Amino acid sequence: MKKVLKKVTALVLSAGIILSPAYNTMAMETGVVENTQNATLQDGIYTPTNFSFSGGSGKVTITCSQVEIKNGEAFATIKFSSTKYTNVKVSDTDYAPTSNTDGSIFVIPVNANGETAIVATTVAMSKTSDVEYTLTLAVDKSGRVETYTDGYYTKNVTIPMDLKNPKYSDGRVFSYPKNPYSFNVTTTIKDGKIVAVDYTDGVNVAASGSDRNYLIWAMDGHVVTNPGYYYIDPETPKTAEDVVETGIEEQVIAHNGVDGVDVVTGATITSKAIIEAVEDAVERAKTGDKDDPEPTIYAEPATPDVVPEDGVYTTFAEGDSLSIDYEPVVLKVEKGIMKADFVIQQRQSSYPYIYTGSEDDAIKAGETSWYYPEDFDYGYKNPGSLFKNVIITSLDKNLDFVNFASGSGNWFNRQIYFGSKYLRKVDDRVLKDGTYTPVDAEYITAPDFSEPEENTEDEVESKKDLVVTFGKVTAQNKVNTVELVLSSETDAKVAESIMVGDTVYTDQDDNALTATFNVPFTLNKWTRASYVENGKKVVDEGFNFVLDVHVHDYEKVVKKATLTKDGEIKYICSCGDVEKTEKIYAAKxxxxxxxxxxxxxxxxxxxxxxxxxxxxxxxxxxxxxxxxxxxxxxxxxxxxxxxxxxxxxxxxxxxxxPSNTAISKITAEKKAFIVKWKAFNSKKASGYQIRYSTDKNMKKAKLATINKNTITSKKINAISKKKYYVQIRTYKTVNGKKYYSSWSKTKSVTTKK
The missing domain is CATH 2.60.40.1080 (Immunoglobulin-like)
Known part of the structure; x- marks a missing residue:
């Protein structure tokens, strides 16, 4: 029979912590590879200590989230910022992407400590193109991530109750129950992360003190650990929301284990018992000793926090019972920590300070932890309060916070939803002076986080009231301006002037139905353009716009020449534009x-x-x-x-x-003559040839062949008494073929009678 658990709702911190257990659930065979420090890397998952890349045009970036060492080989998970990459080639082997949803993700073999050359195929250009990159990695044993098996791990803990009876300031003395109580602690690991700590099967133990009863129990997945401070009337039913929680669960989830987890004051014994149970779960998870059958969890673990990679972004938010959706939110992410700058459309007197969390948390944290507005006169009509560097834990979630109302002296519970739907990463490139074409241009009058089918016909129709057309972009002296043309389907001019930043811009055309403005902007950053009344901006009237520009990123594409065909060099932009073409003539x-x-x-x-x-x-x-x-x-x-x-x-x-020899001497004899020469060794010659003729041009010459290189003379017989012209040459036989030197200088001899 399956164990039934009640789910504890726990806050998951979003500081970008990587849980020591990795997502892998299978044990790996041990193998080693050498790193640059002559240390060894065991098989497993590693976070690179250093990663960089070179190549490409610079517009696309590459990141590396992890390196897996398996059987002595390294496999890196790399991500291109563009979704247009369809293949990566490493050492003549092709690798397909594992995902093209958020960038292009590949798992490829790499040199764990050194350079790896790759060729990546992209379809972002007018035609499929190959781009060369060099990846440089450094991995050492400090980056190794433990591998835990997903599952449920339950341990029963017992809390002794032989405690000293507390005495409180009002004089009351309470008697703790003397009998121990026990309950189960179940740790849930999913995707290698601790996502929940649950309690069940608790034994209720009652004790009396003064005229009140109090209980120590496990109820609806919660544990009361400080009974002396919690009173209930036994006749009044209590819900899970009435039960005090230890706070250990949040710490365990935030720390991905028990390292750094502190016991809770007033609940030391219970805290230590829970910590011990989690330690037991972690050790069992290393070997896969999970509960079987798995217990049933009523609620799914909390959804993971949405935290973008480090950088500066703009987006939008909407709030519960407050106006926050007109001005863009500036979001700064550093080492996984998000800080937001946003405007609440209320005066400072309405929002003198806020706090992210509950009222109790705010009071406990003290005034130094509250957020105070930096600008309380943020506009004309519905002025706003600007809050900066407010730490938030996640996008796409309703985040709790409280604000203090100075008029009533009370804290009020609120919620803010920071959405990723409009998230744009700010681009701080400095454009060269010139004109550019807008790309990825967008405008909104107010953010809409509802699903498309939730829009009513009236809402859809209202969005047509403003039409923003993006004209040319001009860059001059490090300032970017864009031409915005405003029109409306209501046949009325939208505005005579708008305010961007602190500057008012007036309509530059004479058209009765359109208004044209040239306003500054930052690449890929949402910018607020507010309508103006009495020389001041109206916070809740206007629109927001964002755009990027296309900058030609010409890449050199070479079609090589051969012996018979010409080649060419083209400089092609990702938009398909060809800057120039150079001919490469064939090597004829x-x-x-x-x-x-x-x-x-x-x-x-x-x-x-x-x-x-x-x-x-x-x-x-x-x-x-x-x-x-x-x-x-x-x-x-x-x-x-x-x-x-x-x-x-x-x-x-x-x-x-072969090199040539020479005739050293010719001696005339009766109807003969003797030729002498210098002998060559076997490397230089296999033998010699002599030719002789009565014609000094060697017409009708006769040949005499000497087949040994050691012979140094030859007698030519049976010839008439005449004058003869004589030459000699060497030959060398290689693989059955004779190679001859040139003929020596001619010498003459006249034979005797």
Whole structure:
């Protein structure tokens, strides 16, 4: 039978804390990889100690939320700020995105401590394009995140009641019950995070003191831990809202465990028991020893807080029983802490100070923790109070706060909803002087956080009363201005003047139905334009606008030239605009300056000459040359490969012939002559050839071949008495083929009778 738990509603702090247990629920095999400090990283999830990237145009950013070490390999979860990335290639392997909802998220193999080159494919441009990036990571063991198994972990705790009876200032003495009481503490872990601490099966123990009864119990998931301060009439039923909570639950959730959790004054013993139960749950979660079957929870754990990444944003809010939705909210996020600047349309006398939390919390915190308005005369008609740096815990939730009414002297409970629907991250880029085209332009008269189907026909029709058309954007001296044209479907001029900031801007056209204003703005920041009456702005009349601009981000796209086809370089913007195109002519001829060389005993490297189809010599920086078999006699190989703007491979050959010897002496004999020469070793020659002729031009010459390189003379016989012209050359046999040197200088001899 399943255990039934009543859910405790607990406040989840949103300081951007990452829970020590990660989301993984499966134990990993142990493996190690070396990091830059020669330490080891065990298999698991890590938060990078450093991450950066280079490449791209600079408009798209890349972040890395975690690195998983598995079997000695590192896999990073990276996120492109654009949703238009469809593929990432790492070492010739393609990886598809795991999500394209909020940016483009990929899980790819990386070097955990060093650089990783990737090629990312984007469809943001006019056609699919590949962009090169280099990711640089640093991971060490300090960033390792514990892995906990999601589930429910229950432990029964017992509270001894052998306590000293308290005595209070009014003289009353109360008797604590002497019998111990016990109850179950169930810790819920979801997505690796502690999301709830629940109590059930408590034993009610009653005791009497003075003329009152008081109880120590577990009721509806809550525990009374300080009975001496809590009185009830036994005949009057109590609800869960009447029961005092320990405050331990909120601390455990905020700290993701018990480290740093303090016991509650007046409830020390109970606090320690709950802490012990949570410690037990955490240890069991490491091994997956969860409750089976799982207990039934009546209520789902609190929804996670919505906290954007660090930066400055503008958005809007709406409030309970107050006007807060006219002026944009400035939201500053740093290390997961959100601080909001917003205006409440009430005078300072109505809102002298506010506090985020309950009235009791405000009184306990004291005046130094209250928020005071910095500007109480914020406009004409319905003036407002400006509050700055108010810490808020989450977007898209009704957040409790109280305000003090000086007139009545009372605190009033309120709620404010800060929505992410209109959230825009402020862009502080400084534009170069010039004109630009507005993009992502938007305007509203008031925020609308309702679902689309909730809008009535009257509400939809009312939004047509104002039409804002965005004209050109001008940047000059670091100031951006935009042309706004206001019109209305009611055939009446909307306004003669508007106020942006502290400056009034008047209509610049003569049209009876439209009004044109050139006003300053900051990129991607909501700006309030209020209507003006009697020279002052009217807070609750006007509109808000926001826009970005398109700045050409030309990227170099190269189509490389080959041996037969021309290439080109295009500079293409993400909007499809082409700034310029450069022709790359084909590498039409690739030649050696010499194709035959003489053996020297050293590596021979004839130079390369490459000319394009326009007969222009291509620079040596655009190709590489590799020589093979280029020292000894035989056929040498040259491999030429294009690089940079060229893509080709060309293989050439040249011949290395043996070096020549010379005739050292010729001796005439009777109808013969003897030729002598200097012998070569086997590296230089395999043998020799002699040719002789009665014609000094060696016409009809005869050959004599000597097949040993060690022989140094040869007798030529059976010839008539005549004058002969004689030459000699060496040859070398390589792989069955003979390579010959050039012929030596000619010498002559006249034979004897």
């Amino acid at each position: 001829t690739v030649q050696l300056n010499k194709t035959s060389l003489v053996y020297t005993g050293r590596a021979l490297k004839p130079s390369i000459v490459i000319k394009d189809s326009k007969k222009k010599t291509i620079s040596k920086s655009n190709y590489t040359v590799t020589y093979k078999n280029n020292t000894n006699v035989g056929k040498a190989i040259v491999v030429v490969k294009g690089k940079n703007n060229y893509n080709f491979t060309k293989t050439l050959t040249f011949t290395i012939n």
